[in-house]
Amino acid sequence: MSIYVAHRLFAAHDRALAAALAERLAAKVGSERVFLPFCDTDEEGLVAEVKGRRLFELDRERLGRLNAMVALLHGPSLDDGVCMEIGYAAASGIPVLLLTTDFQTYSLTEDGDLLDFPDPLIQAVANRVIRVPHLGPPSSPRQQGATHYAEFLSRNRSQVDSAIDTAVDALLELPPPGPRPTAHSEDGVVFVEGSPYTGWGHDHLARPCLDAGHGVVLPRRFTAANPIGGALDDLSAACGASRLLADVSGPETPPGTAVLIGAALASGVRIGAFHPRPTYTHASGREPNWRNLMIQYAVHAHLDAMEAVQEWLAM
Incomplete structure (x- = not known):
């Protein structure tokens, strides 16, 4: 073990x-x-x-x-x-x-x-x-x-x-690891995860995805009658999308967003992190980080403006 x-x-x-x-x-x-x-x-x-x-x-x-x-x-x-x-x-x-x-x-x-x-x-x-x-x-x-x-x-x-x-x-009583889910992606589908710390919601990032010809999936867990069921649907959708576009704005990356970033990384999903106003952290011997280093290096693209979002979606 x-x-x-x-x-x-x-x-x-x-x-x-x-x-x-x-x-x-x-x-x-x-x-x-x-x-x-x-x-x-x-x-x-x-x-x-x-x-x-x-x-x-x-x-x-x-x-x-x-x-x-x-x-x-x-x-x-x-x-x-x-x-x-x-x-x-x-x-x-x-x-x-x-x-x-x-x-x-x-x-x-x-x-x-x-x-x-x-x-x-x-x-x-x-x-x-x-x-x-x-x-x-x-x-x-x-x-x-x-x-x-x-x-x-x-x-x-x-x-x-x-x-x-x-x-x-x-x-010591946990079950053994289960089979790793088979990675699959729905071509052209972007899971868009907004930040609860901002006022612009999901539409701010969903609109450029639609304009670029991508399908969009939005999270359900905050509006579903069963939040746990909605959360599991979000996890499945994010891991099955071709891209995860996540707004990581806030005092820290929102916790559910961070979970989705880790799950998407394990599933081979391309991850873009929208973070227009970073606050850098500094530690002895380390390079400055614009987010927790596990987030910073898990994502494939740091998007600091809408123009950067549009360019990433076009790639």
Whole structure:
């Protein structure tokens, strides 16, 4: 069994949580069967001419030979690199387990179906979602001299320990990888994925596709009576299209969009990312990235204006 631990890289506590999970998992299956990005690619010590691209290549190579994935997700703003990796694994027939300690649930309308994550596509591609939303029980009696802050810290640590133990046990019970779906594409069909962070919606990108003579498929999951069913339809349509045109605008690539980018990459679909107003990120030894590096190097074209969209559609 080879297990990929997908996690947010950009805060020490996120890396520490992932490392704790990987350590406990390695005790069950052996460290050679666990892959922890950042740690096992030696990101801080890695020297490469184009470091971000090399990191993407190392992670993608490991994504191509998995038995299972566990992804750590928390809060309403989900890491786009992790979501891309989830999509890649799901489209490759790899079972995916999602672990969250978020105490919130989400819905698309005030009285709509409750979802574990803001975009139903995240939940739809998972084989299992583990939610450990409650703090551990308070110690009784409180240790002498301990403050209520120490008590609160202890309850959080207990919650995390419970989440990790549950995830490790569940990973060992996941089914084996399924057959990789046969890649196929509907010639001339473009799946157009808008960004919820912008005001221009899907039509902004659908119109140039139609003008260029392409068929267009729009996402259904946000309007379907059954959001999970609509999400699975979106995944199938995106993986079966000849192109995915995705608006990645926002503080991060929208999480469902990132899932579709990963799934499209695994399925051999050509991907164009529309991002007219990038904010660059910088890290020691890396080239500047205009999005999370897993998104930046997964897409085939970065489209920063409508003229660039039109040129890409004409190719």
